[in-house]
Amino acid sequence: MPQRVLAYIDGASRGNPGPAAAGFVLKGATGVRLQAKAVYLGKATNNAAEYTGLIKALEAASQLEAAHVTIFSDSELLVKQIVGQYKVKSEHIRPFFQQAISLLDGFEGYQIQHIPREQNKEADRLVNRALDLQRDFDDKTRPAGGKGKRVRLGVLISGGGRTLLNILEYIKQGRLNAGVAVVISSRSTVAGVGRARNAGLNVKIIRKKDDPDIDAFSEHIERELVAAKVDLVIQAGWLCLWNIPQRYHNRVMNIHPALLPSFGGKGMWGHHVHEAVLAAGCKVSGCTVHFCTNEYDKGPIIVQRACRVHDDDTADTLAARVFEQECIAYPQAIRLFSEGRIRVQNGRTRITS
Numbered sequence: 001m002p003q004r005v006l007a008y009i010d011g012a013s014r015g016n017p018g019p020a021a022a023g024f025v026l027k028g029a030t031g032v033r034l035q036a037k038a039v040y041l042g043k044a045t046n047n048a049a050e051y052t053g054l055i056k057a058l059e060a061a062s063q064l065e066a067a068h069v070t071i072f073s074d075s076e077l078l079v080k081q082i083v084g085q086y087k088v089k090s091e092h093i094r095p096f097f098q099q100a101i102s103l104l105d106g107f108e109g110y111q112i113q114h115i116p117r118e119q120n121k122e123a124d125r126l127v128n129r130a131l132d133l134q135r136d137f138d139d140k141t142r143p144a145g146g147k148g149k150r151v152r153l154g155v156l157i158s159g160g161g162r163t164l165l166n167i168l169e170y171i172k173q174g175r176l177n178a179g180v181a182v183v184i185s186s187r188s189t190v191a192g193v194g195r196a197r198n199a200g201l202n203v204k205i206i207r208k209k210d211d212p213d214i215d216a217f218s219e220h221i222e223r224e225l226v227a228a229k230v231d232l233v234i235q236a237g238w239l240c241l242w243n244i245p246q247r248y249h250n251r252v253m254n255i256h257p258a259l260l261p262s263f264g265g266k267g268m269w270g271h272h273v274h275e276a277v278l279a280a281g282c283k284v285s286g287c288t289v290h291f292c293t294n295e296y297d298k299g300p301i302i303v304q305r306a307c308r309v310h311d312d313d314t315a316d317t318l319a320a321r322v323f324e325q326e327c328i329a330y331p332q333a334i335r336l337f338s339e340g341r342i343r344v345q346n347g348r349t350r351i352t353s
Contacts, residue, residue: 004029005066007057009073010123011049014131020044023126023137024057026064035060036122036139038130050075051096053123054082058103063175065332069104071112072120079114105308106325151338152181154230156221156238161192162323163236163255163330168199170331177338182228184221186240202228208240218243232337234330235292239269243294250300250344252292253337255330257322259304260288264297274315274322285309285318287326289333291344300349302333302342 006027013020023038039056041049054071061069073079080086081097082104088097104110117124130137155164164183170176183196188205196203204224211217222245225233235254244252256264258273268276277285286306291299305325309318336342336351343350 003066004068004070005034005061005064006031007054007061007069007071008120008123009050009053009057009071010120010127011046011051011053011075012124012127012131013044013046013049015043017043017045019131019134020046020049021127021130022049022051022053022056023123023130024053024060025122025126025139026057026060034064036126038126038137040130040133040135040137045092047075047077047090047093048096049127050078051093051100053127054078054100055096055103058100058106062103062106062328065328067108069107069110071110072115073112074115074117074120074124076114079112082112151178151334152229152231153178153334154225154228154233155180155183155196156186156233156235157183157190157192157196158186158239159190159192159237161190161195161236163234163326164192165195165199166327167234167236167331167334176331176335178232178334181230182224184224186238192237214241214243218245222248232334234334236330241294241296244292250291250342253289253302253330253333254292254297254299255326256288256290256297257285257319257326258288259284259286259306260290260297260301266296268297271315271319274318277309278313278315278318282309285322287322287329289329291349300344300347302336302349302351303329305329 008025011022020041021038022041025036026034028034041052058069077086081088082100088094126137126139157164168180171178180201182202182204184204184206185193186207193203206220208217211220221242233248233252235252258264258277263273263276284306286304288301289303290301293299305328307321307325341352343352
């Protein structure tokens, strides 16, 4: 989890507009390469390609959970537009500019600097390689995660399984030292069940109504977790309260689509949360990963990530922005667990180095 990332970006069009590609190279503060990639865009302008390189780099830096990012670009126009020296006049480029500013606002701090092309050779080479191949090109580098114990996850779902898919993608990329040992769904017909089975996962259906009481329901869940030798339980859109057994104390995580302790509790899930945030006039929202207790949305907080609430937001638009932060926060919390860096003292977590 690098605190500071250096991003070298580039974009080019052979025709302006014509065949175009964008690329970036991410490095740590010490100069170690973290990631390098170029994307083939088809027909586009130079300016659109340059902005795409910036956007892709910022998305990748965010996925690496960087707090600060320094961007280097050989496009003097792009740099001056980002710092406010030049106004973006093109209606075609304005959406790219707005997306880039939104991504930059997600970091604790950022800088952008113009450099001559000869100092940007790595990104330039990637872009030209993608143009020559007419496809995306990825320079394989060491993964950003991977140390610590390989954790066996038990994932609890009640819906579409988007959070499960995000975790699986992190695992696939080698950025999360974990494996999904079992998926337990409280509903038999939700999309998440099909997605989990399509991914070749071990899926169990445990419906609350099939057990006589909450104790039997909870014991049923525990049996499946123990049988799968689960180290850490991940509630991923799980909507059922269950009694967490002692053996899984501080080993069950949940993610909530708001900044707890605000907007939590019974009935506060999904759009109910985002509607409440908007009704309260909040300027900031976000997500919270926490260890679970036997109360709704209680337990020690592990990770929180924030995002802006816009004046024209709806529950849908706010939910989408919060989910972007959820996709970063949950893997971060799982990685901290796998590395043995979470300590719970007096109801609060301490993250060790």
